[in-house]
Amino acid sequence: MQEKRFLLVVFLTRRDGYHSSQDLASGIQDNHSNVICNLNMLASAGIVIADREPATGIVRLAINRGLLQNLEEFFATGALKESG
Numbered sequence: 001m002q003e004k005r006f007l008l009v010v011f012l013t014r015r016d017g018y019h020s021s022q023d024l025a026s027g028i029q030d031n032h033s034n035v036i037c038n039l040n041m042l043a044s045a046g047i048v049i050a051d052r053e054p055a056t057g058i059v060r061l062a063i064n065r066g067l068l069q070n071l072e073e074f075f076a077t078g079a080l081k082e083s084g
Contacts, residue, residue, distance in 0.1 A: 018060030
């Protein structure tokens with residue numbers, strides 16, 4: 001299960017914009033139900049952010065680029081960026 005979460009993160013990191021859960025399942029070649037479970041965990045951890053299209057109601061997801069930038073900075077400098 002963790003390797004599929006990792007694949008989701010890598011997939012989203014390498015693609016710009018928001019993607020549907022169906023697109024993600026197809027992209028990492030996994031069952032849609034597994035992708036939904038993994039996206040729930042990633043969203044609750046703030047790794048993935050969701051946005052609902054007003055016209056269609058479809059939820060689309062993207063990697064949290066701000067979090068990635070903070071992690072990159074942390075590993076480069078060893079210091080956390082203060083928020084607020």
